[in-house]
Amino acid sequence: MATTKETSIPAQTRVPDWEHEAQAHTTTKRPGFTTILTSRFNAFFPPHRTYLGLSRRVFLLILTAVFLLLFTLVIGLAVGLTLRSSSTRNLPLPGNAEVHTGDLTYYDTGLGACGLTSSASDDVVSISHFVFDAVQVGGNPNSNPLCGRRIRARRWHEGEKGERSLDLRVVDRCTGCQPQDIDVSYGAFDKLAVRDHGRVVVEWAWLES
Structure with missing residues (x-):
């Protein structure tokens, strides 16, 4: 008599919960x-x-x-x-004893930017507009801090064959001057150079106020 072999059905394997969560994370796009x-x-x-x-x-x-x-x-x-x-920082401003070298010229004096009237015989100087404007506060040039300040100019006078030095007071603003240049009255120019030369080289420095 033939015997019948029983086959057992394997129980369904249980998948752990953490695997379901891992699959959910991989399929869900963030x-x-x-x-x-x-x-x-x-x-x-x-x-x-x-x-x-x-x-x-x-x-x-x-x-x-x-x-x-x-x-x-x-x-x-x-x-x-x-x-x-x-x-x-590169301008020849007061506050140091440095000697500056520039051109010396002369001009017709009168009412200057500082509000002062000068004559041709006064020892006065017009400072370059680069320097004058660098310290200007407000719109009134009469109140410029350089007005009234003094400089000392020095050079070899060709006519008198000797070195001459002259103290000058700032009264004006020179629009045609480079930073190192100074423009002075006729009388001041005559004390430092021969007027016929017109433009000469000069050394100058600020004096203590």
Whole structure:
């Protein structure tokens, strides 16, 4: 008599819960950074709303243009101040005993930028506009800190065959002078050089106020 062999059905294998969680994590796609950023931006600036009567696109374009303009102005101001500070350090300003070398010329005296009237015989000097303007405070040149300050000019007088030195008072602003140049009255020029030479080299320095 034939015997029937019983076959056992294996019990279903139980999958641990942590494997289900791992599979869920691998199949679920997280939103990217761009998606999150766009969502937050839309929440702050809803696309269907108007801003100052403008669509969101136009409003944001104008806002960006204004920001770029302000940024450019700030950068330009910073660069300008840096350049001015750098150029000021190279000017022959008071506060040091350095001797400067420049051209000596003469001019018709009268009412100067300092608000003082001088004659041709006065020992007065007109300082370069580069130097004068560098310390100007406010719009009134009469109150410039250099007005009334004194310098000492020195050079070899060709006509008198000797070195001459002369103290001069600042009364004016010379628009045609380079930073190291000085422009003086007729009388002062005659004490330092031969007038017919017109333009000569001179050494000068600031005196203590």
